[in-house]
Amino acid sequence: MDKSSCFHCGDSCKQTAITFQDKLFCCNGCKTVYEIFSENDLTCYYDLQSSPGAIPKEIAGKYDFLSNANIIEKLIEFNDENIQIVTLFIPHIHCSSCIWILENLNKLHPDISSSQVNFGKKNVRVTYNTTTYSLKELVLLLSAIGYEPYISLDDYKTGKQQINRSLIYKLGVAGFAFGNVMFLSFPEYFEVGEFWLEQYKHLFRWLMFAFSIPVVFYAAQDYFISAYKGLRSNLLNIDVPIALGISVLFLRSTVDISFDFGSGFFDSLTGLVFFLLLGKFFQQKTYSFLSFERDYKSYFPIAVTKIDANGEEKPIQVYDITKGDRLLIRNEELIPVDGILINGKAKIDYSFVTGESETVSKQSGDKLFAGGKQTSGIIEMEVLKSVEQSYLTQLWSNDVFNKNKEDSFTTLTNNISKRFTIVVLCIAFISTLFWLFYDASKALNVFTAVLIIACPCAIALSAPFTFGNLLRIFGKLKFYVKNASVIEQLAAINTIIFDKTGTITSNKKSTATYEGEDLSASEETLLKNTLRGSNHPLSRSLYDLLEDHNIITLNHFEEHLGQGIEASHNDETIKIGSSQFVGQIQDSSVLNTAVHISANNIYKGKFTFYNSYRKGLSKLFNSLKKQYDLVILSGDNEGELENLKKLLPTKTKLIFNQTPNDKLDYIKYHQTEGAKVLMIGDGLNDAGALAQSDVGISISENVNVFSPACDAILEASKFNQIGKYIKASKKAIKIIKWSFILSFIYNSIGLYFAVTGQLAPVIAAILMPLSSISVVVFTTVATNFLGKKLK
Known part of the structure; x- marks a missing residue:
C-alpha cells in the first residue's frame, strides 16, 4: 500500500494527513473508526484486507x-x-x-x-x-x-434498491463505440486507398481513440476494480487476465497511432468489452429469471387451519391466507403470519427468529409475529397481513439453524478458476517471450489473444446455473430445496434413514379400534380437544376418527416429544400416549401401534392403529437398496416389525423405541464412521435428527409443522419419487463435470491458435463470451432435459 494512503480507507493523505499511532489517516472520521476498533480489540479487521473501510459521513440529524x-x-x-x-x-x-x-x-x-x-x-x-x-x-x-x-x-x-441499470448503460456505451470504431476501420479492412487518404487517416484513428476512452474508463471499470481488489487481497480472480488484456490493447493501440506505427486495435478493444458485457448481461438476466422462479414458485407446502364464518375448520395453504382470516394454531405449529391473539394461552418460542429459546407468554389482544412456534396447546388468531414467502425463506435459511455443511463443490470450482488463472498468465507470458525473439510483431497480439480466449468464466458459471435451474425444476415437482449446496450434499449421500409414523405411513388412511373401559361424555370431549391441539400424525389420525364434540378451552396442555400429551379441564385430567407414559407398565399386545389413554390417573384403554403405508413404499426401497444403506428409525414399538419385514428389502435395518435424542445420536455415530446421511422425517419429533444429518428432508402432509432444521421439504404425495430426486442430483454433478470438460476442450483449442499467433484479438473477444453462453445453454438444456425425465 502507498505510504501516503489512509490506513483505514486507502484514499490519498497528501493534503490532509492525520497521524495516529504511526498510521496515516485522511480525515478524523477514519481515525475515529480506527480508534473504535482498537478500543474493542477489533483491529483484525485490517488483517483480513488492506484499507477496507469507507470514510464515515456526517449524519447529524439525518436519522x-x-x-x-x-x-x-x-x-x-x-x-x-x-x-x-x-x-x-x-x-x-x-x-x-x-x-x-x-x-x-x-x-x-x-x-x-x-x-x-x-x-x-x-x-x-x-x-x-x-x-x-x-x-x-x-x-x-x-x-x-x-x-x-x-x-x-x-x-x-x-434496503429497497432502485433498479440498477448501470450494466445496461455500460453495454450501450460499449456497443455504440464498437459499432463506430468498426465503421471507421472499414477503409483499412478493405484497403480502400482512394478514400483512405493521408488527410483522413489520422482523424479517423484519433476518433477511434476518443471512442475507446469511455469504453476503457467507464464501461470496463468493473473489471479493473475487481482485479485491483483481488490483487490487493493477494488473490488472482478471473478478472485479472481480462483487465490486463484491456490495458495492453489500449496502451499498444495508443502508442501505435501516436507514433504512426499503425491503426492499433481499438476495434478489438471495444469489441472485447462489448461482448464481455453482453455475456454478463445474459448471465444477470438468467440469474434474475431463476431468482424470480425461486421466490414465487417455491412456496412452502405447509398448511394452516382456517376457521370460517360457520366455525368449521379446514386446512389452507399458507399463500392463500389473507388479512382478516381467523387461524387455528396447534401445539408445535409455526405462526406463518403476523396477527392478533384472540383465544387461548399462547407461549411462543421465537428461537426460529431470534435464536433465543426462552418462550414468551401472550394474552388475548397481543400481537403475534410470523416465525414464532406455539408450545402450549391451541390458540386462535386474526391475520394482520398475508404471508410473505421471502420472509419464510429467510427464516428457513437463518444461520442460527445452519450447520457447517461445507459447500465443497463450490470451493472446488473456485480453486479450479484460481489455478486456471495462474496457468493462463504463465502461458501468456511464456508465449509472449517466445514471440518476442521469434517474431516481435506478433508478440503483443499473442499475449492479448491468450488472455482473452482463456478466461475461466465458463468454469465459474457451470455450477451455479446447473444447480439454480435444478432448484427451480425441483420446486415445480413439489420438492423444495433450501439452496444449491443441498443438491450437492444429496448427490454424496450413502445412507438413508426414514422415520416411520407420518413418514412411511400415511395418516389419511389409518384405521383404529378401541379396547378398554368406555369413556364418559366429558372424558370424550376432553380427549377430542386434547387431540385437537397436537400435530403428531397419530393424534391427527385419531382426531379425525373420533366424533365431533363441543370445543372447550383447556386449562393445561403439554406435549412430551416421543412420549405423549397431557391436558386438563376444570377438575379432569387426561394423558394420551405410550403405555409407560399413561402409567400402564405392561402393554398386553405389541402387534400394532397403539395410543393409550388414562383419565384422572386411571387407565382407560387404548386405540390400536392399523397402519396404511404410503403408495409405492416397497418399490421405492427395492430401488434404493442397490446403492444405499437403508434404516427405519422409529419411536414406536415393534408392533409393525413383521409387516415391515415383508414389505421392505432384507438388508433394511429396523430400529424401534427410539427417542428424539436416540435418533440424533444414532446419526452422529454413523457419521463418525464415514456415513453421509439423508434423514427423512415428519419435522416434529425429528427436528434434531434432521439438523444432524448431512441432508434432512421433512415430509409435509397438510400440517403446519415446518422445521427450519430441515434442508428440503417434500410434499407427501411425492414420497415415492425420492429416489428420482437423488438420482437427478447425481446427474447434476455429471452435467457440471461435462461442462468443465467442454470448457477445457474449448480453451485448449483456442489457446493453440492464440499461442501460435493465428488468432486475432477481435475473434478471441467474440469467442470468449460465446464460450460462457455456450456453457450456460448446455447446463440449462441438460437440466431441463433432466427435469422432463423426472416428470
Missing part, C-alpha cells in the same frame, strides 16, 4: 425520523418484549473485512446480540435489545464505522 414509533414498526421485521430484529441494506459491503466487522457488531455494543451478513444482497440482519438500545442508535453506529445503511421511506421498507 431523527427513526425515533418515530410508527416508522420503526414499519421498518423492523420482528418486535417483541425486549428484542427487535431489522434487516438493513449496506451498499458499502465489498470484502471479507466488511463481513467480519458487521458480524461482530456485538463486540462494539453489548446490546447487539447477533448480526448476520448476506453478502450477495449486501444486507445485515441485526438482533438487539430494545430496553437500552434503539434502531436509531444502531444506524448511527453503522454510519460511524463507515457502513451507513440505505433506508428508503417511500414504502417504509429497508
Whole structure:
C-alpha cells in the first residue's frame, strides 16, 4: 500500500494527513473508526484486507425520523418484549473485512446480540435489545464505522434498491463505440486507398481513440476494480487476465497511432468489452429469471387451519391466507403470519427468529409475529397481513439453524478458476517471450489473444446455473430445496434413514379400534380437544376418527416429544400416549401401534392403529437398496416389525423405541464412521435428527409443522419419487463435470491458435463470451432435459 494512503480507507493523505499511532489517516472520521476498533480489540479487521473501510459521513440529524414509533414498526421485521430484529441494506459491503466487522457488531455494543451478513444482497440482519438500545442508535453506529445503511421511506421498507441499470448503460456505451470504431476501420479492412487518404487517416484513428476512452474508463471499470481488489487481497480472480488484456490493447493501440506505427486495435478493444458485457448481461438476466422462479414458485407446502364464518375448520395453504382470516394454531405449529391473539394461552418460542429459546407468554389482544412456534396447546388468531414467502425463506435459511455443511463443490470450482488463472498468465507470458525473439510483431497480439480466449468464466458459471435451474425444476415437482449446496450434499449421500409414523405411513388412511373401559361424555370431549391441539400424525389420525364434540378451552396442555400429551379441564385430567407414559407398565399386545389413554390417573384403554403405508413404499426401497444403506428409525414399538419385514428389502435395518435424542445420536455415530446421511422425517419429533444429518428432508402432509432444521421439504404425495430426486442430483454433478470438460476442450483449442499467433484479438473477444453462453445453454438444456425425465 502507498505510504501516503489512509490506513483505514486507502484514499490519498497528501493534503490532509492525520497521524495516529504511526498510521496515516485522511480525515478524523477514519481515525475515529480506527480508534473504535482498537478500543474493542477489533483491529483484525485490517488483517483480513488492506484499507477496507469507507470514510464515515456526517449524519447529524439525518436519522431523527427513526425515533418515530410508527416508522420503526414499519421498518423492523420482528418486535417483541425486549428484542427487535431489522434487516438493513449496506451498499458499502465489498470484502471479507466488511463481513467480519458487521458480524461482530456485538463486540462494539453489548446490546447487539447477533448480526448476520448476506453478502450477495449486501444486507445485515441485526438482533438487539430494545430496553437500552434503539434502531436509531444502531444506524448511527453503522454510519460511524463507515457502513451507513440505505433506508428508503417511500414504502417504509429497508434496503429497497432502485433498479440498477448501470450494466445496461455500460453495454450501450460499449456497443455504440464498437459499432463506430468498426465503421471507421472499414477503409483499412478493405484497403480502400482512394478514400483512405493521408488527410483522413489520422482523424479517423484519433476518433477511434476518443471512442475507446469511455469504453476503457467507464464501461470496463468493473473489471479493473475487481482485479485491483483481488490483487490487493493477494488473490488472482478471473478478472485479472481480462483487465490486463484491456490495458495492453489500449496502451499498444495508443502508442501505435501516436507514433504512426499503425491503426492499433481499438476495434478489438471495444469489441472485447462489448461482448464481455453482453455475456454478463445474459448471465444477470438468467440469474434474475431463476431468482424470480425461486421466490414465487417455491412456496412452502405447509398448511394452516382456517376457521370460517360457520366455525368449521379446514386446512389452507399458507399463500392463500389473507388479512382478516381467523387461524387455528396447534401445539408445535409455526405462526406463518403476523396477527392478533384472540383465544387461548399462547407461549411462543421465537428461537426460529431470534435464536433465543426462552418462550414468551401472550394474552388475548397481543400481537403475534410470523416465525414464532406455539408450545402450549391451541390458540386462535386474526391475520394482520398475508404471508410473505421471502420472509419464510429467510427464516428457513437463518444461520442460527445452519450447520457447517461445507459447500465443497463450490470451493472446488473456485480453486479450479484460481489455478486456471495462474496457468493462463504463465502461458501468456511464456508465449509472449517466445514471440518476442521469434517474431516481435506478433508478440503483443499473442499475449492479448491468450488472455482473452482463456478466461475461466465458463468454469465459474457451470455450477451455479446447473444447480439454480435444478432448484427451480425441483420446486415445480413439489420438492423444495433450501439452496444449491443441498443438491450437492444429496448427490454424496450413502445412507438413508426414514422415520416411520407420518413418514412411511400415511395418516389419511389409518384405521383404529378401541379396547378398554368406555369413556364418559366429558372424558370424550376432553380427549377430542386434547387431540385437537397436537400435530403428531397419530393424534391427527385419531382426531379425525373420533366424533365431533363441543370445543372447550383447556386449562393445561403439554406435549412430551416421543412420549405423549397431557391436558386438563376444570377438575379432569387426561394423558394420551405410550403405555409407560399413561402409567400402564405392561402393554398386553405389541402387534400394532397403539395410543393409550388414562383419565384422572386411571387407565382407560387404548386405540390400536392399523397402519396404511404410503403408495409405492416397497418399490421405492427395492430401488434404493442397490446403492444405499437403508434404516427405519422409529419411536414406536415393534408392533409393525413383521409387516415391515415383508414389505421392505432384507438388508433394511429396523430400529424401534427410539427417542428424539436416540435418533440424533444414532446419526452422529454413523457419521463418525464415514456415513453421509439423508434423514427423512415428519419435522416434529425429528427436528434434531434432521439438523444432524448431512441432508434432512421433512415430509409435509397438510400440517403446519415446518422445521427450519430441515434442508428440503417434500410434499407427501411425492414420497415415492425420492429416489428420482437423488438420482437427478447425481446427474447434476455429471452435467457440471461435462461442462468443465467442454470448457477445457474449448480453451485448449483456442489457446493453440492464440499461442501460435493465428488468432486475432477481435475473434478471441467474440469467442470468449460465446464460450460462457455456450456453457450456460448446455447446463440449462441438460437440466431441463433432466427435469422432463423426472416428470
